[in-house]
Amino acid sequence: MQPDQKGSSVHPATILIVDDSAAMRSLLVATIETLGPIKTVQAASGFEALRILPREQVDLVLTDINMQDINGLELLSYIRSNPMYQSLPVIIISTEGSRKDIDRGLSLGANEYLVKPFVPAKLLELVQRLL
Amino acid sequence: MSAVQPPTSDAARDFLAEAEEILEELGAQLADLADMAESGSWDPDLLNAIFRGAHSLKGVAGMFGFTAVAEVAHNTENLLDWLRMGKVGLTKTVVDLLFRSARLLTVLLRATGDGTLVQYQDDITAHAAAITSCLSPGASPTVGSLEQVGLPAAIIGSLTEYEEHRLRENLEQGRCLFVLHTSFDLSSFDQELGSLTDLLKKYGELISTLPSIGENSQTNIDFDLLLGTQRSEQELRQLLEGRVVSITGYGSPADFSAPAATPSSQAGGAAVTVTDAVVAGDDQPGSIGAPPATASVDENASAKSMSRTVRVDIGKLDSLMNIVGELVLAQSTITSIANRMRTEGFSRMAVDLGKAAKGLERRLTDLQSGVMDIRMIPVGQLYDKMSRIVRSITREQGKKVDLKLYGAETELDKLIVEDIADPLMHIIRNAIDHGIESPEQRRAQGKEERGTLRLSSYQKGNHVVIEVEDDGGGIDLEKIKQKALAKGLVHDVSTLSDRETLELIFLPGFSTADQITDVSGRGVGMDVVRNNIAAVSGMVDIETKLGKGSRFTIVLPITLAIIKALIISCAGRTYALPITSVVESLLLVPNEIRTVENKEVISLRDATLPLLRLDRFLAVDRIDTPIEQYVVVVGSAEKRLGLVVDDLLGQQDIVIKPLGEMFRSIRGISGAADLGDQRTILVLDAGGIITEMVRSGG
Numbered sequence: 086m087q088p089d090q091k092g093s094s095v096h097p098a099t100i101l102i103v104d105d106s107a108a109m110r111s112l113l114v115a116t117i118e119t120l121g122p123i124k125t126v127q128a129a130s131g132f133e134a135l136r137i138l139p140r141e142q143v144d145l146v147l148t149d150i151n152m153q154d155i156n157g158l159e160l161l162s163y164i165r166s167n168p169m170y171q172s173l174p175v176i177i178i179s180t181e182g183s184r185k186d187i188d189r190g191l192s193l194g195a196n197e198y199l200v201k202p203f204v205p206a207k208l209l210e211l212v213q214r215l216l
Numbered sequence: 217m218s219a220v221q222p223p224t225s226d227a228a229r230d231f232l233a234e235a236e237e238i239l240e241e242l243g244a245q246l247a248d249l250a251d252m253a254e255s256g257s258w259d260p261d262l263l264n265a266i267f268r269g270a271h272s273l274k275g276v277a278g279m280f281g282f283t284a285v286a287e288v289a290h291n292t293e294n295l296l297d298w299l300r301m302g303k304v305g306l307t308k309t310v311v312d313l314l315f316r317s318a319r320l321l322t323v324l325l326r327a328t329g330d331g332t333l334v335q336y337q338d339d340i341t342a343h344a345a346a347i348t349s350c351l352s353p354g355a356s357p358t359v360g361s362l363e364q365v366g367l368p369a370a371i372i373g374s375l376t377e378y379e380e381h382r383l384r385e386n387l388e389q390g391r392c393l394f395v396l397h398t399s400f401d402l403s404s405f406d407q408e409l410g411s412l413t414d415l416l417k418k419y420g421e422l423i424s425t426l427p428s429i430g431e432n433s434q435t436n437i438d439f440d441l442l443l444g445t446q447r448s449e450q451e452l453r454q455l456l457e458g459r460v461v462s463i464t465g466y467g468s469p470a471d472f473s474a475p476a477a478t479p480s481s482q483a484g485g486a487a488v489t490v491t492d493a494v495v496a497g498d499d500q501p502g503s504i505g506a507p508p509a510t511a512s513v514d515e516n517a518s519a520k521s522m523s524r525t526v527r528v529d530i531g532k533l534d535s536l537m538n539i540v541g542e543l544v545l546a547q548s549t550i551t552s553i554a555n556r557m558r559t560e561g562f563s564r565m566a567v568d569l570g571k572a573a574k575g576l577e578r579r580l581t582d583l584q585s586g587v588m589d590i591r592m593i594p595v596g597q598l599y600d601k602m603s604r605i606v607r608s609i610t611r612e613q614g615k616k617v618d619l620k621l622y623g624a625e626t627e628l629d630k631l632i633v634e635d636i637a638d639p640l641m642h643i644i645r646n647a648i649d650h651g652i653e654s655p656e657q658r659r660a661q662g663k664e665e666r667g668t669l670r671l672s673s674y675q676k677g678n679h680v681v682i683e684v685e686d687d688g689g690g691i692d693l694e695k696i697k698q699k700a701l702a703k704g705l706v707h708d709v710s711t712l713s714d715r716e717t718l719e720l721i722f723l724p725g726f727s728t729a730d731q732i733t734d735v736s737g738r739g740v741g742m743d744v745v746r747n748n749i750a751a752v753s754g755m756v757d758i759e760t761k762l763g764k765g766s767r768f769t770i771v772l773p774i775t776l777a778i779i780k781a782l783i784i785s786c787a788g789r790t791y792a793l794p795i796t797s798v799v800e801s802l803l804l805v806p807n808e809i810r811t812v813e814n815k816e817v818i819s820l821r822d823a824t825l826p827l828l829r830l831d832r833f834l835a836v837d838r839i840d841t842p843i844e845q846y847v848v849v850v851g852s853a854e855k856r857l858g859l860v861v862d863d864l865l866g867q868q869d870i871v872i873k874p875l876g877e878m879f880r881s882i883r884g885i886s887g888a889a890d891l892g893d894q895r896t897i898l899v900l901d902a903g904g905i906i907t908e909m910v911r912s913g914g
Binding site for chain 2: 106111136150167
């Protein structure tokens, strides 16, 4: 696999991980870190993600759907309606039981989705494709 | 790179800690749920929280390869999903099964540590079977269309399946749906939104929270909150006053008093608080003051509201005021009929009718002032807003300004207060931006380092005067002349008096690009400020002393609903001039007219008064000029003008109605009024006429 050559900027690609489960976030971070110099920023809630977005130059968002304050679809809807983030790639992560919610996410403009449990390779493939 | 990375031990530790935490929480939540199930109703939020716990557990367990835990969590999640989606009821069997799930998960989690999982396989299978038997086939609820509710597509599109279910549930229970638009500072929105949602949960169910881009996306973030509640729109407005930007009602129930039609006009709480001390008046205590049903507030609060106030939509007061206005007009028609009857010989009846009309007039005056009182709010409300603006501008500009406020208790019509906020803000911005110098400059000029901005209001007869006075550098008249010349607004400045020079500031196109800064910029010129003030029948005037400061004086009518006007006629047409702008009127003596630089003037008490023939100004054709004409002196302070008219028809109360967008650009006319005898006349705007005079060079 080729490291990302598209971004000409000096800063390493930044991935925002939004999930209310700390374990899930750790797992995602650990998996992504195997790709090399990628910065990961974690948000434990949709609100936290909303605060991080304007502060960090985020290149990719991974978000859970089922969260307490705002759900992943609402976060996605906000990202797509905001000219600042419109083209920011978003991967939604959920479980098979929430199939309908995943479909809604795709129609709201999510670039990809992951169904838990997934193998790390699947995540890495999507991340590399979208960065 | 290898495709599969084993979970790091860090992440695994995280998982175990998190799973334990979830299960602990689950135990407590299930106990609450069991209590609620006994009482027959339960909190959907609690059920959803339990669901999310099981859902998270399943997700992470699956990711970490703890398949047994994942499987049990998955089955439990299914049961909870059916439960929250209304597909199974919360029976005792179900509650027991949930407790059993939690116990099994706890056991399994411990067992994963010491490798004794295998012995629980039977328990897992039995648990799964018990759950499957709970779901009776064909119990899936009917699904109707949500489209007819008319909710914004962005909100509907971002609902999860569960939230959509809750939305339907709320509709089925006959609750009203409201979208509350809120806006918060990016730095603190989570606390503020958190406290708002806590409050909202007392009033109903918060179905979804959709973030959207604020008007100022750099500093703010907006949210649309979808709330299902039994409360009426009016109650909600009252309960949430000042906490949300707007409230829009959706859905079916019949008791929407003022539905979706007027949400935006309600922004910023455009409502008036009515205290019953005011409503009750002097001689009719409690006649309208008895608090209506809307007084039911928070269930937790005492049944009797503390403040004894009622919040009323300003639109209702407007229509009430309109009715009073029409009544006053009808009454004056009766009076004039009585007068005609007397002159035409029906004396007995005419006198009786005249008396009755007089009595009616007195009562109407009481009614009118009663309704007027309700509309009145203290100017102090504006002051709070202005203080914030001053603080933020001075911080931006690095200037030091003391804002001194006087007369905060002066009362003004609510609508005028709303409409005057923008022009006033602009004047204040100008005063800080162009008026008050930087601390260094001030020190160099031997002034106090801190500038002073005085904002004062007081009532003067039928008007309210608002003054903005700064001790800054004043306005350089020479610069204004040069600028007006450079912009081609005037062609000759040599004959302009100081006062006329200041008038140039109000010309359209005067304040443009080179003057626009972050502060006073925004592309709004002083012409717009004057127009906005004129739109509420007000006048604005400037005095300035170079090096010492400037004073802007805004004169406003106390209310717009009904104003006193001088009715005049000119070239066969009738016009109204608000009394606020009339100084005096006199008979025109033709041989006293002198001509100075091609302008007609007369002398009035040792001062020269320029004349303007109204027919020429309005470009009205006339057949003949009457022998007797009158001069109506309009304007304020030293800026006066004599309007030459044909006749003075007396004073009358008029209700000014706006002319609409198409005629907004016509200078010198501020609206139309109904004279009560089916005649509609134009209302003149003296301030606009004066500006127009200066522009056209007299």
